[in-house]
Amino acid sequence: MSILAETEQQPAGHREDEPVRLVLAGCGAVTKLYYAEALSRLQSRGQVAVAGIFDPEAKQAALVQALLPSAKVAASFESLLAMDAGIAIIASPPRYHADQSIQALEAGMHVLCEKPMATNCSEADRTLAAAAANNLLVATGLVRRQFPATRSIKAMLEGGLIGRLRSVSCFEGGFFQWPVASMSYFSFSESGGGVLQDIGTHCLDLLTWWFGEPDEIHYADDAMGGVEANCLVRLRFGGFDATVRLSRDWARPNLYRLEGERGSISWTVNETETVEVALNGSRTTGFASFTNADGRSRDFVDAFCDQISGLVDAVRNGAPLSVPASAGRNVLDLVEGCYARRKLMDMPWLGPEELLHITACAGIRQ
Amino acid sequence: MTGTVAVLGANGFIGCRTVELLQLSGWANVRPIVRRPDTLASLSRFAIDAMVADARDLQALTAAFAGCQYVVHAVAGDARTIVDAIEPVYRAAAAAGVLRLIYLSSASVHGQSPPPGTDETSALHDDQTIEYNNAKVHAERRLGQLSRDGAVQVVVLRPGIVFGPRSRWTGGFADELIDGSAYLVDGGRGICNSAYVDNVIHAIKLAIEVPEASGRTYLIGDLEEISWADLCRPIAEALGFDLATISISAPLSFAPSWKQRLKESEGYRWLARSLPRPVRSGLKAGHAEWRKAGRNATGATMAPTVMVSEERALLHQCQTKLPWRKAEHELGYQPAVSFEEACRRSVGWLTFAGYPTCGNGAGER
Known part of the structure; x- marks a missing residue:
């Protein structure tokens, strides 16, 4: 290649x-x-x-x-x-x-x-x-990657603003509302996967852009014969873990939070220009707005x-x-790596009778 | 295997869990039916024979019901949708040769705080202050009229407060605790006529199976008599909140706030539907930040003003445990899941969904 x-x-x-x-x-x-x-x-x-x-x-x-x-x-x-x-x-x-x-x-x-x-x-x-x-x-x-906010996060990390990272957590999703034309969108053959392949592609791309390739990948989702509506990814990057929780069926605050030894950075998903920065020892949390080099404000x-x-x-x-396309290829590689390590998420609301059948259902891909 | 069961409104909280449970237990072939393809996102976890049909579209429904012996009508929606969907659903079921239609009504037909002695024989009123209750009354009446032709057997279930994973009473209450809008009128000492979702589905299965159920109506609930505080406490404890801090006195009147009026207006609904997802997310995030900033500024743990709805106030002051003796005697209904186990499963789902529960370790099997 x-x-x-x-x-x-x-x-x-x-x-x-x-x-x-x-x-x-x-x-x-x-x-x-x-x-x-x-x-x-x-x-x-x-x-x-x-x-x-x-x-x-x-x-x-x-x-x-x-x-x-x-x-x-x-x-x-x-x-x-x-x-x-x-x-x-x-x-x-x-x-x-x-x-x-x-x-x-x-x-x-x-x-x-x-x-x-x-x-x-x-x-x-x-x-x-x-x-x-x-x-x-x-x-x-x-x-x-075009957002001033995500570019600024990369610059802040490279500049060591919050020191060495301790943990990263990301939640993305909510009730699925993308106006798809047909049910076939929710098939492995049509889309190559579920929520991981969809919004997970964006999320994993940002993480590898900011932090590089992960050393370890742990992955679980809730697909039981179809494509996943929920998934949990744990990535090990050097000295810290990044936890990614994606959902198509329940909303939590769509937020990325990066905890460093000297402070934290929070980013609300799809916010193009603003990030929240908190530095240890300071009593103020700043909402900082960023632009690209040309100084123009940018929407989605x-x-x-x-x-x-x-x-x-x-x-x-x-x-x-x-x-470049190599970035698209890299994130596909990571998505495939997740699917290859796939385990079933713990679903503690299921009854005993369901649990008897769940493994058989989970092994089949539509 | 019971045959093929169509679940209409399969993307809703009860419909979704019905599909999940029937599919995973292998009790029946399940055919989820939803209004729009995007609402199949959650159910697409399964390799499943789903259909898209509007509950008011007779032709589309007839095609969607083809080959199904049973239909579970679990469509949620506004008052008009509740009533308008009844006739097309019944007529489509008849045209498709469906044997039995299970209609999920609600114990709300008796009001949120029914008088002692209320049961399935109690008179229903359509002049209640809550529009949803009247709509359910009208829907039941219309279904009763239609079913006189005997084309389709009909069973009506009236569950109480249906809670569990993905419900407003579980996830919705957790959200309210976190954003500072949660409240319990009078400490939540009133009786909560709870019905854990799996118990409702157990009743649906019996309503399908028991021949004598045809033409009957059943109240459905949990075994235990519990209070609203009992329902909310496990959620609050899991999230590290103290229920005592959200108790308020019953308000004297229920004039809708500007915010409620705005949310119920056509213009707001149109705007909410029309805005692209990133814009909606941004506005929601901005509002959350604004609320957070307000709380930080006042130093309070709750939002300064809590909007008390008439529905909740009545529910929280309920003094009547609705009986399900009729379902017990005629269907052999006994709640399959205890309240304690139901709470454990609900809190387990909160952890799964990513809430900051005390034991959050949303992990792998």
Whole structure:
């Protein structure tokens, strides 16, 4: 596997003052909620031009076209790739990510693939190989890395603000409310897993970005023939443990808490600019707001803008990708590592009769 | 194996546990039916034959009930949904050839604080101050009218305060303790007509199995007579709270607060549905921080003003233990899980769900 394709400067395919033309595959929830608005903002700034969009359901494509009127609706994915564009955004359901990314690369387009970049590592490797073979870039949509808040946490950790870490705890989730189009979303074959593969991808990516690769992985979930709605991950990083609890069925405060020997950092999930910092010996807890280097305030959609702009900048100017596909591949590897070590969570409300059957149910994957 | 049981409203607290228990015990084939695909997230833990159908959509329901011998109607919702769903559910069950429909009504049809001597024969009133109670009364009456045609056998269950994992009385009360909005009127000395969720499901199974149950209505409850303080104490202790600190006197009136009025308004509901999840999360987090900041500023352990609902005030002052003798005599119902065990399991779920319980070690089997 080579990551040459992620860093090598690419020849600019368009004049510097022209917007970069791109196409988008997948007009589901993530596109309607975020990509369409982000692309609309970037179009209005003259940075990109959306040449075409595609979704197998014409009604979904029409809804997105209403948000991006200049885009043509392609009748098929192949027709989309035949359009004059330099970048393809892949925002289809996860099981299409690898194949569509590879097809786009083979059609000569750079790719931004929504997370997860594939449903398993071998698919991710095929994508990276296709990128290398075609000398093109692949970025992965781990959008939280664009937040000033998460970037600032990384900087604070690297600067030793709270000293050596003692523990990390993360809770994420609540009642699942993502507007999925069908029940097939909740199948291993469609999504590659449950809550771990979904929001866990973001969470584990942040942890490995901040702390590096874990030394130990312990994992348990509540899947009993289907995909997990709850999971518990314990990762050992050098001298401290990180505990991750993810849920699709009950809300607790969505909070990451990093305890160090000199203080603590708390981050509310999806808060783009603010973190809470408490230093030992100080009576004050600070809510600190951060911006990126350009000083502009950023909302959640801006983070999508930034990840698209990042790829445009890499394509045009050879800038390094802020979230290369290798990051997407690494987090897939960690997710697979969790599933490989899978145990059943303790569910103390189950009765004796249920417990007799539970092991048999838990061993089957849908 | 009993056949195929459709659980309508399978994403709700009782429906979800019904599917889980029936599936894991192998008692029946289970078909969860939900209104939207996203609400299947929790039930997708199982390899299960689920369907999507709105409880008011006769055609979709008929298709969803196909091949099912039994339907458990556990749809929650506002008063209008409760009433409007009755006819389509009954007619769809008839069209699909369902043998028996188990309707989960509520002991609330007798009010939150029923008079002594109340049982299944007591007259029902639809002029109660709590809209939910009237809706359940109307739903039962409508079902009674429809079932006169004999197309589908109907059994109505009236459980009391159904508690357990994922319930408002367990997880919801834990949240209230943590955010400072928990209260017990008069120390929670009133009788709580508790019904642990597994006991309700035990009654559902009997209502399916016992031929003589057809056309009957049953109150369902736990074995023990307990108070509201008894119900809340294990949760408070698990989280390190003292119940004495949340006792308040009964309020004299129940004019809805601006916050309640806002929450019940159409505009608020539309906004809550429309905002993207990150925005909702952010607002919720901001509100929590605001509350926390307020508490820190005053140094108090509770929010300065607690909103007492009429429903809770009546419940907490209840003096009547509702009987389940009829279910005992006709169905052979005996609560399968003791109150003590029910509390142990509920607290166990709190630990699982990530609450800061005293013994939190949410671990692996």
